[in-house]
Amino acid sequence: MIKSSIFMIVLAMIIYGYFTFIYGRLEYEGSERLDGKTVIITGANTGIGKEAAIDLARRGARVICACRSKSRGEAAIEDIKKTSGSNNVVLMMLDLGSLKSVRQFAKDIYAKEERLDVLINNAGLVGPVYRDTTKDGFERMIGVNHLGHFLLTDLLLDLLKKSQPSRIVVVSSGSHTMVPGMNFDDLMSEKSYSVLTTYAYSKLANVLFSFEMSRRLKGTSVTINSLHPGVVMTEVFRYFEDYLQLPSFINKALRWMLSAVLRDARQGAQTVICLAVDKSLQSVSGQFFEECEIYETSEAATNETEAKMLWDISQKLVNLSP
Numbered sequence: 001m002i003k004s005s006i007f008m009i010v011l012a013m014i015i016y017g018y019f020t021f022i023y024g025r026l027e028y029e030g031s032e033r034l035d036g037k038t039v040i041i042t043g044a045n046t047g048i049g050k051e052a053a054i055d056l057a058r059r060g061a062r063v064i065c066a067c068r069s070k071s072r073g074e075a076a077i078e079d080i081k082k083t084s085g086s087n088n089v090v091l092m093m094l095d096l097g098s099l100k101s102v103r104q105f106a107k108d109i110y111a112k113e114e115r116l117d118v119l120i121n122n123a124g125l126v127g128p129v130y131r132d133t134t135k136d137g138f139e140r141m142i143g144v145n146h147l148g149h150f151l152l153t154d155l156l157l158d159l160l161k162k163s164q165p166s167r168i169v170v171v172s173s174g175s176h177t178m179v180p181g182m183n184f185d186d187l188m189s190e191k192s193y194s195v196l197t198t199y200a201y202s203k204l205a206n207v208l209f210s211f212e213m214s215r216r217l218k219g220t221s222v223t224i225n226s227l228h229p230g231v232v233m234t235e236v237f238r239y240f241e242d243y244l245q246l247p248s249f250i251n252k253a254l255r256w257m258l259s260a261v262l263r264d265a266r267q268g269a270q271t272v273i274c275l276a277v278d279k280s281l282q283s284v285s286g287q288f289f290e291e292c293e294i295y296e297t298s299e300a301a302t303n304e305t306e307a308k309m310l311w312d313i314s315q316k317l318v319n320l321s322p
């Protein structure tokens with residue numbers, strides 16, 4: 001009994017020490033400036049996207065925060081301007097769960113912007129607990145995390161090409177390795193829905209998309225890479241209580257513990273920032289990153305046949321001509 005208690009305490013200390021002193025310490029140290037450059041970040045009103053917006057605004061970029069809620073977006077813009085000391089931060093409305101909204105956003109960008117140097121596909125969600133659909137009838141996670149960004153990137157490609165060298169940064173997740181391949185026979189999770197598995201499919205779709213896009217962008221100076229930001233304490237855990245269905249005091253204790261050991265949003269934004277600005281990555285494309293470094297990913301994620309299949313299906317679903 002005493003032995004196992006000591007073991008548990010030591011294990012808890014090792015886990016705490018690892019997360020506090022090793023895992024959380026990621027910091028991109030490059031001092032690159034982005035004066036005269038334009039960056040779009042989806043889902044920049046909170047979490048990783050907001051922290052990336054602050055950093056890139058500090059570096060002199062014009063930062064376009066693409067958000068779906070006007071009130072949350074406006075509050076975030078105020079904060080981003082104040083914290084970064086830059087006034088060159090604008091809010092534009094984008095709901096990735098609506099193809100109409102994505103098309104309107106792209107139209108507005110072409111009408112207002114001369115250039116686009118970095119597109120950061122960051123917005124995403126894990127949930128809700130019960131299957132839900134977007135305005136176009138897609139399962140919400142595959143719809144927002146993958147299909148909305150698929151259409152957005154395609155529509156903005158001409159501007160990225162006009163502004164090259166330019167970059168596309170895709171915020172995926174390490175959870176894409178949890179599934180053995182895309183669920184092509186049930187892409188909308190109608191037969192089977194579980195939050196974590198459906199999320200993993202949507203994040204695998206992010207990686208397959210970025211590899212396939214990099215092949216299609218060969219010969220241009222537009223690069224695309226995807227990444228895992230780490231496990232980060234953000235509003236991505238907003239469905240946490242609904243999912244666990246535990247008494248509220250346990251939820252509170254768990255949230256407190258998670259906040260103590262997980263990365264904060266600023267730390268979670270470091271690999272995003274690195275992929276957006278690092279000069280040494282100017283011509284690196286078609287890679288998956290963790291901790292600002294290239295990581296080997298799963299066999300499923302590097303399957304070219306599945307990547308092409310997903311591309312063709314996505315094109316049809318969002319009504320893009322081949």
Ligand SMILES: NC(=O)c1ccc[n+]([C@@H]2O[C@H](COP(=O)([O-])OP(=O)(O)OC[C@H]3O[C@@H](n4cnc5c(N)ncnc54)[C@H](OP(=O)(O)O)[C@@H]3O)[C@@H](O)[C@H]2O)c1
Pocket residue numbers: 042043044045046047048049066067068069072094095096097098122123124125144171172173174228229230231232233234235236237268
């Ligand atoms: N946190 C982690 O541990 C972790 C780990 C691996 C990968 N990631 C990925 O990192 C990215 C950022 O997540 P986060 O942790 O910063 O989460 P977050 O704090 O919940 O931020 C997500 C952002 O996405 C936006 N969003 C959600 N649905 C949208 C829609 N339909 N249209 C436009 N924007 C929408 C949210 O806007 P609202 O506030 O209006 O909902 C919010 O701004 C996500 O792609 C996530 O999958 C996170």
